[in-house]
Amino acid sequence: MPQARATAPTRxxxxxxxxxxxxxxRIEGQVRGVSKMVAEDRYCIDVLTQxxxxxxxxxxxxxxxLDDHARVCVLGGEESExxxxxxxxxxxxxxxxxxx
Amino acid sequence: MPQARATAPTRxxxxxxxxxxxxxxRIEGQVRGVSKMVAEDRYCIDVLTQxxxxxxxxxxxxxxxLDDHARVCVLGGEESExxxxxxxxxxxxxxxxxxx
Amino acid sequence: MPQARATAPTRxxxxxxxxxxxxxxRIEGQVRGVSKMVAEDRYCIDVLTQxxxxxxxxxxxxxxxLDDHARVCVLGGEESExxxxxxxxxxxxxxxxxxx
Amino acid sequence: MPQARATAPTRxxxxxxxxxxxxxxRIEGQVRGVSKMVAEDRYCIDVLTQxxxxxxxxxxxxxxxLDDHARVCVLGGEESExxxxxxxxxxxxxxxxxxx
Numbered sequence: 001m002p003q004a005r006a007t008a009p010t011r012x013x014x015x016x017x018x019x020x021x022x023x024x025x026r027i028e029g030q031v032r033g034v035s036k037m038v039a040e041d042r043y044c045i046d047v048l049t050q051x052x053x054x055x056x057x058x059x060x061x062x063x064x065x066l067d068d069h070a071r072v073c074v075l076g077g078e079e080s081e082x083x084x085x086x087x088x089x090x091x092x093x094x095x096x097x098x099x100x
Numbered sequence: 101m102p103q104a105r106a107t108a109p110t111r112x113x114x115x116x117x118x119x120x121x122x123x124x125x126r127i128e129g130q131v132r133g134v135s136k137m138v139a140e141d142r143y144c145i146d147v148l149t150q151x152x153x154x155x156x157x158x159x160x161x162x163x164x165x166l167d168d169h170a171r172v173c174v175l176g177g178e179e180s181e182x183x184x185x186x187x188x189x190x191x192x193x194x195x196x197x198x199x200x
Numbered sequence: 201m202p203q204a205r206a207t208a209p210t211r212x213x214x215x216x217x218x219x220x221x222x223x224x225x226r227i228e229g230q231v232r233g234v235s236k237m238v239a240e241d242r243y244c245i246d247v248l249t250q251x252x253x254x255x256x257x258x259x260x261x262x263x264x265x266l267d268d269h270a271r272v273c274v275l276g277g278e279e280s281e282x283x284x285x286x287x288x289x290x291x292x293x294x295x296x297x298x299x300x
Numbered sequence: 301m302p303q304a305r306a307t308a309p310t311r312x313x314x315x316x317x318x319x320x321x322x323x324x325x326r327i328e329g330q331v332r333g334v335s336k337m338v339a340e341d342r343y344c345i346d347v348l349t350q351x352x353x354x355x356x357x358x359x360x361x362x363x364x365x366l367d368d369h370a371r372v373c374v375l376g377g378e379e380s381e382x383x384x385x386x387x388x389x390x391x392x393x394x395x396x397x398x399x400x
Contacts, residue, residue, distance in 0.1 A: 286371060
């Protein structure tokens with residue numbers, strides 16, 4: 001697996017790497033913001049609203065990665081390779097749907 | 101869309117159709133059971149536990165269907181067809197993850 | 201627990217019982233519809249869309265029940281009783297959030 | 301709202317504030333780790349697994365906050381105040397269940 005993953009087409013998200021990292025930096029800031037809210041004894045319902053927003057942002061990143069992976073799955077490589085990637089993808093979907 | 105979908109390989113779940121229907125019949129019975137619980141004024145936390153169980157069973161059916169679809173996606177048909185199916189699949193994943 | 205649950209105020213959803221049962225009957229019909237879709241070899245992405253709709257409907261029922269329960273929690277009974285109900289409620293929320 | 305929330309018992313999570321901040325610091329580190337994985341072109345399925353782990357950790361923080369809030373809801377304050385807090389809590393639960 002690791003060596004197969006070293007080749008460019010396997011990554012699947014190279015194209016929008018900057019965008020992904022921008023979004024992750026924003027999410028990191030949101031988590032820091034939640035910590036600050038806790039430090040300041042902010043009302044816990046407001047903290048929960050922020051946490052829900054962070055999870056929504058993470059789901060969006062995850063769906064973007066999944067989409068890239070699905071595209072790579074069906075396009076590149078041989079049949080057996082595509083099949084293995086599809087399997088890995090479904091396991092990842094199960095974990096994200098919290099049923100994995 | 102409909103005509104392309106009429107050919108056998110597109111279905112993706114033919115193999116375990118009986119099993120799927122057995123599981124759906126069980127889920128239908130669980131929903132009926134919840135209705136009966138409500139009719140009998142059962143404690144609402146027990147009703148909620150049942151609802152969570154039904155959702156877990158539905159997620160399992162959905163993941164099974166997704167898995168079949170992913171397999172068909174990467175195996176059958178031409179590249180453009182596989183790509184379209186991958187797109188449809190990701191939209192379905194988004195809806196199941198409640199972000200669609 | 202069971203005897204405490206036999207008294208009317210504990211139920212929490214008596215008021216909208218008919219509405220709840222109507223919604224559950226509709227959900228039961230939707231599950232039956234999914235089974236029919238499978239029998240007819242309908243395209244699996246369409247089946248998945250239906251499953252996501254059923255889960256949304258179940259979540260709505262669950263949130264309604266939780267809301268009634270929360271109201272009963274904070275209004276009726278003595279402090280120790282209210283505390284126990286709040287605990288049971290949070291366990292139910294955890295299960296519905298798939299983390300219980 | 302703000303002034304009512306300024307008194308200690310309303311916060312609900314004061315007791316385990318350090319623990320909460322420790323967990324949030326860990327989550328922040330995990331998000332940074334995901335960004336690093338993206339920078340290093342790590343296999344996207346591994347990135348998705350990390351994202352699912354972060355969401356699980358966030359859900360745990362959210363459930364802890366909800367639990368504290370539920371306790372405060374049913375214990376402190378007058379009936380009308382408790383009722384309002386229960387309402388706010390259910391709205392937060394809906395957002396966390398992604399149905400809000």
